[in-house]
Amino acid sequence: MNTHWVSCGCKYYWSTWPRWPAASDGRGVEKLNPGSMSEKLTEAGMDAWQALLHAHHQITRTLDSELRASHELSFAEYDVLLRLARATGRTLTMTELAKRIMISPSGLTRVVDGLEEKGLVDRKRDPDDARVVMAALTAIGREKVRRAAQTHLRGIREHFTGRLTEAQLRSVASALQVITGPHVPH
Numbered sequence: 001m002n003t004h005w006v007s008c009g010c011k012y013y014w015s016t017w018p019r020w021p022a023a024s025d026g027r028g029v030e031k032l033n034p035g036s037m038s039e040k041l042t043e044a045g046m047d048a049w050q051a052l053l054h055a056h057h058q059i060t061r062t063l064d065s066e067l068r069a070s071h072e073l074s075f076a077e078y079d080v081l082l083r084l085a086r087a088t089g090r091t092l093t094m095t096e097l098a099k100r101i102m103i104s105p106s107g108l109t110r111v112v113d114g115l116e117e118k119g120l121v122d123r124k125r126d127p128d129d130a131r132v133v134m135a136a137l138t139a140i141g142r143e144k145v146r147r148a149a150q151t152h153l154r155g156i157r158e159h160f161t162g163r164l165t166e167a168q169l170r171s172v173a174s175a176l177q178v179i180t181g182p183h184v185p186h
Contacts, residue, residue: 055160063155071148076103076111078152081120081145084137086185091136093126120144 041049064075073081083100084090094112098105112135115121120141126132137145161169177183 059159062159063152066151066155067148070151071144073144073148076101076107077115078145078148080108080111080115081137081141082149084121084135085142085145090142091134094133094135097135115141
């Protein structure tokens, strides 16, 4: 085991985790193998990483606060309602819904439980396969997500897209799509 500094978001901590593949220099001192990842990020790499983390955290926290204040919905609840609103028949299996949102499966269960209590979502068994649980947007849920979308889109414009030029937006999208691949709406 080696000790080294590891970046975990905004903070660094001293780690005793095993490092990347290493080779001995013949004196018992381990060095990184040529061609493997380097220990440190470049300054540009660290700046980009930190900017991504901070921007994501700041914007999603702000959008969450606005949705809660205006519509009594969390960002995660809004995401679930939006995915259901866009789905064929406004219904998805819980498995498919879990693939489309950005929270854990257990987190999804808790969110859908809350939405069901509010009357925004119905959960039912698939008539063709009782092992499959479906989540369906109710009429109340549809109206709620329609109103919340106005707040959400205004927030995206105010806190993200409106602060960047069209060229910067294209650059951000292009750079991130190198990692994620092109966005496929779902």
